[in-house]
Amino acid sequence: MAEAAGIAKSPTGISGFDDLTLGGLPTGRPTLVCGSAGCGKTLFAATFLIHGARDFDEPGVFVTFEERPVDIVSNVASLGFQLDKLIDDEKVVIEHIAVDPAELAEIGDYDLEGLFMRLELAIDSIGAKRVVLDTIESLFSAFSNPAILRAEIRRLFDWLKDRGMTTVITAERGDGTLTRQGLEEYVSDCVLLLDHRVENQISTRRLRIVKYRGTAHGTNEYPFLIDRDGFSVLPVSSLGLNHKVFEERISSGVADLDAMLSGGGFHRGSSILISGVAGSGKSSLAATFVNAACQNGRALYLSFEESAAQSVRNMRSIGLDLETSLNNGRLKFVSARPTFYSLEMHLAVMLRDVHNFKPDLVVLDPISAFLDTGDRLEVQSMLLRMVDYLKNNGITAIFTHLMHSQDGNVATDAGLSSLMDAWILMLNREANGEFNRELYLLKARGTAHSNQVREFVMSDSGIYLLPPYLGENGALTGSSRRAEEAKMRRGEARRRAEVARVRGQMEQRRRKVQAQIVALQAELDADEIELSAAIAAEDDYLAQATRDRTEMEGSRKAVADDHDA
């Protein structure tokens, strides 16, 4: 149990509180728990004692000055503790110290040795390590000499310290002081303040560590819960910016959206904001994330507007079967109206659900619902703590946010953008008498992503995204996009027909020219035939002439030969 700081600590077993104080209450020292009536002091003390006796083998003495032992047993039974059994097992002793001022007269000097002796007896009877004094201040109404009482209370605390008792002392909150009787003067080790505030008719319990000697502790107020699961404190604001970082990608359930991100999806542990005006498809997109997460993990859907049954029915219309996941325990649906608890309480309840269910993905739908119930800063701080907690646990978070206008102003009401790793902007734009949904990936930290506005189409087979029509008249969606596309198709057809026509003409001309070529060739051939006929005739003539001359010469020679002879 010993911490680095050197102070030994006794765990209280109160979930969250032991983390907050790095181990619990200071061992062997008194701790003062103060607060106004009904803020849970007695339950805190009882939980500390019972956990000690049951889980840490540290028997305890519960000294009650107000409530009767039977009442205490039945009170803690409502938290699921079986105190009577611990009493039977001699792990816990309840010492009831009742003082009735009516039957008491004070004459002269006295001390409270009787109280010490009874306490000692009770401690020794079970070997107690823990003591609860609830509420020692009632002694002030029984005894009229405060000087004696103060001296005795101081002596009692010292005595308990000497005996090494880890003690919880409860005290009523006073006006402007921590306790009505100034008991904080005597307890220097650890002082806790419990608070129970009602704002806007919504109550919140808060715990603050006023002082804890030897331990670094947060000075913030931490919300705490008292319900059937006992007492739990949520040390959410003690978290820093040292989140784990994941390279792993998760699918959004919309393939087209994943494709818009380089790497194929969002980083695991991201906080993703889906913002948009009413009816832009925020919840549907969130549901596809849930559905994708449920394929091989668990998802927690925290809805502040719809019931589980309603969401299941609605999502069926876009082809998402959430019912199966609900039935096989992969999906848990928690519905609560924002006004049901205060912000702190919501946070506390949500964190407890997350802690118990251990989902891979959490959806808060919608966070804007809180803005009506609380102050902006408070909402922001609550969400910050939620984001931090989820991030620290590697849980992907989806927040939907209802925007009231989309006129170029993309700031969210709660000033959330800086908290978010990714921001999907859903638009619902009117053009030519119809509204069309559009999706834009406004930011995605650490991931290159498309800068295009996509048309967001919900069909009964799921959600898909269409790249927008980027024509001369800007990006178009919906029927104007279809009209533009039809226009383009018509133009295309026209151009095709024109080309075919020109091609036909060409072909015809080609054929005509070829025919002419054939005719001319024929003419040429005819001329050539004529020419060769003429040449042949000339050759015949020349041959005949030669032959004739030869014959002529022959006949002439014969004559000449006779003459010579």
Added chain:
Amino acid sequence: MPEHKSTSTRKLTLYVAGETPRSLSAVANLERIVGEHFPGQYEIEVVDLKKNPKLAREHDIIAIPTLVRELPVPLRKIIGDLSNEEKVLVSLRLEAEK
């Protein structure tokens, strides 16, 4: 002064814790007052809780010393060393006269 001599003996129990000066003075004061003002009316028993601490719980004793008078009803407890004789007298007589 002793108007009620006829009343039967009643018991006064004085709880102390060890022989502290305060306890001793309470015993002495009580014995003196009873002896002077209520002779024979009260029987005094001194219980040392150090010897039997369980009695503290049994009789619901917190302050030391405590003087308990169980009868006549109602039960009456006087705490302190009984150093103020007047007050002790008032306390005991008022009850006794009822």
